[in-house]
Amino acid sequence: MIVVSAASGALGRLVVAALLDRMPADQVVAAVRDPARVADLAARGVVVRRGDYDDPGSLRAAFEGADRLLLISSPELDTRRRTRQHLAAIEAAVAEGVGAIAYTSFLGADRGGDGMNAAHHATERVLLDSGAAHTVLRHPFYTDAFVDAGIGAAAESGRLVSAAGGRGLNTATRADLADAAAAVLTGDGHTGRAYDLTGPLWTYPQLAAAIGDATGRPVVHEEADAVPGAMGFLMTLARSGALERQTDDLHHLLGRPPTSLRQAVADAVDTCPDGALSEGAESD
Incomplete structure (x- = not known):
C-alpha cells in the first residue's frame, strides 16, 4: 500500500x-x-x-x-x-x-x-x-507557473516582459515530477538516493515564441530591469544564474525526456478556458 x-x-x-x-x-x-x-x-x-x-x-x-x-x-x-x-x-x-x-x-x-x-x-x-x-x-520551480503567467500576459497585451537577463530556467512540469515520484514509489533501487530533478533549460524569448506559435498570435518579448511581485523574485534568481543547474535525474526516473517548453505551452493553451485568449485580444 x-x-x-x-x-x-x-x-x-x-x-x-x-x-x-x-x-x-x-x-x-x-x-x-x-x-x-x-x-x-x-x-x-x-x-x-x-x-x-x-x-x-x-x-x-x-x-x-x-x-x-x-x-x-x-x-x-x-x-x-x-x-x-x-x-x-x-x-x-x-x-x-x-x-x-x-x-x-x-x-x-x-x-x-x-x-x-x-x-x-x-x-x-x-x-x-x-x-x-x-x-x-x-x-525545481514548476514550469506551469511561468507558462500560465506568460500566456496571461500575452493574451492581454501581446507582450511578454521579463527581467531574467536572458538566462536559462531549469523548471519542470508538475506532471513530470508527479510521474517521477510514482516511478520511485513503485520501483526498486531508489532507497538512499537523492535526485536533483531539472527540466530542459529555456529562456523568456523562447517562451514568447512558444506562446505565439501555440496561439497563432505574435508575442513580443521585452527585457526589463525588474518586474513586480513573486515573479520578479523568481526572475532575479534566474538573472543570477541560480536556475541553470542541469542533471539527468528527471530523465532517468521518467525513462523519457522531460516535457519541453513548447509542449508545456501547447498543453496549457489547449486547456485554457473557452474565450480566455479572445477576451485578452479584445482588450487591446
Whole structure:
C-alpha cells in the first residue's frame, strides 16, 4: 500500500493519478486534511484517510499499513512550523513502520539551510537521522507557473516582459515530477538516493515564441530591469544564474525526456478556458 500525503493539492492529485495507472486503486491511500475535498478520488476506489500535518495522531492513522509514503512538503511558509509538520510526519511514519519514505524537497537543500530551503534542509537531516529508508526528490520551480503567467500576459497585451537577463530556467512540469515520484514509489533501487530533478533549460524569448506559435498570435518579448511581485523574485534568481543547474535525474526516473517548453505551452493553451485568449485580444 502506498500513501500520498497532501493528496488534495495539485501535485498530490497528479501523483495519485500516476499511481492509478500502475496499481489497483485500493492500494493507494490519499492522506488529506479534509477528506471531503477528494470525494472524486474515493469514487474511483482510492482509500481516503484524514492526515493533518498539525495533528500527529491523524498522521499515524493515515500511514497505518503503508509500505511506502510520499511525503509532499507542506505549503506552510513559516520555517519553524513547516519543519515541525515534516518532523511529525516522519515520526508518524517511523512509528507505523512505513517501509520507505520519499520526500519532495527542493534543489539546493543539501547545500545549506538558508531562506526558502531552510525547512527542506532541516527535513532532509531529520530523515537521515531517523534511520528510515528514504529517497529525496529535490524539485525545481514548476514550469506551469511561468507558462500560465506568460500566456496571461500575452493574451492581454501581446507582450511578454521579463527581467531574467536572458538566462536559462531549469523548471519542470508538475506532471513530470508527479510521474517521477510514482516511478520511485513503485520501483526498486531508489532507497538512499537523492535526485536533483531539472527540466530542459529555456529562456523568456523562447517562451514568447512558444506562446505565439501555440496561439497563432505574435508575442513580443521585452527585457526589463525588474518586474513586480513573486515573479520578479523568481526572475532575479534566474538573472543570477541560480536556475541553470542541469542533471539527468528527471530523465532517468521518467525513462523519457522531460516535457519541453513548447509542449508545456501547447498543453496549457489547449486547456485554457473557452474565450480566455479572445477576451485578452479584445482588450487591446
